[in-house]
Amino acid sequence: xxxxxxxxxxxxxxxxxxxxxxxxxxxxxxxxxxxxxxxxxxxxxxxxxxxxxxxxxxxxxxxxxxxxxxxxxxxxxxxxxxxxxxxxxxxxxxxxxxxxxxxxxxxxxxxxxxxxxxxxxxxxxxx
Numbered sequence: 001x002x003x004x005x006x007x008x009x010x011x012x013x014x015x016x017x018x019x020x021x022x023x024x025x026x027x028x029x030x031x032x033x034x035x036x037x038x039x040x041x042x043x044x045x046x047x048x049x050x051x052x053x054x055x056x057x058x059x060x061x062x063x064x065x066x067x068x069x070x071x072x073x074x075x076x077x078x079x080x081x082x083x084x085x086x087x088x089x090x091x092x093x094x095x096x097x098x099x100x101x102x103x104x105x106x107x108x109x110x111x112x113x114x115x116x117x118x119x120x121x122x123x124x125x126x127x
Contacts, residue, residue, distance in 0.1 A: 003074055004029065004036040010061075010077040037077065045096060046070055047087040055099055057091065058083075 004015045004027065011022040015038070019026050028035045042057035046068075058070040061080045068088045069080035 004038045005074050005077040007035050007037060012075045012078055037074065040071070040074060042091050044068070044070065044091050045089045046072070046081075046083050047089070048081070048083065053099065053103065055089070055096055057096065058088075060088070 002015050003012055005012050006020040006022060006025060006027065008025045009020060009023040011020060013020060013027070013036075015029060015036075017027055025035065029038070040057070040059060042059055044058050044060050045055045046058045047055055056072050058072045058081075060068050060070055061077065062069040063085075065085075067082050067084055069082055070088070071077045071080050
């Protein structure tokens with residue numbers, strides 16, 4: 001990955017800069033004094049889309065009484081997504097992995113059925 005997020009102003013920046021153009025902070029990419037975010041450390045799961053079973057790992061950046069501002073990727077730190085608190089869950093890698101595996105299995109099954117249906121359609125003869 002060639003992007004980092006400034007911890008001071010949350011601007012997403014290329015990792016080849018020496019200072020943040022937004023706030024002027026010197027960018028330290030490694031060591032004890034590191035002051036950039038270079039990877040996402042999810043602490044919650046969010047459900048964004050009504051009617052979907054998709055859960056996404058995210059980081060809570062700000063909490064209000066009704067909503068949470070979250071980032072699902074580095075670029076969202078500067079402009080986080082607002083999600084109702086009722087759709088923000090504790091991060092659980094085991095549950096996320098199980099749901100993703102079931103979603104993949106469902107997609108593969110639907111694809112297989114679509115291919116079988118197409119095969120039968122191709123065998124139809126005009127009257």
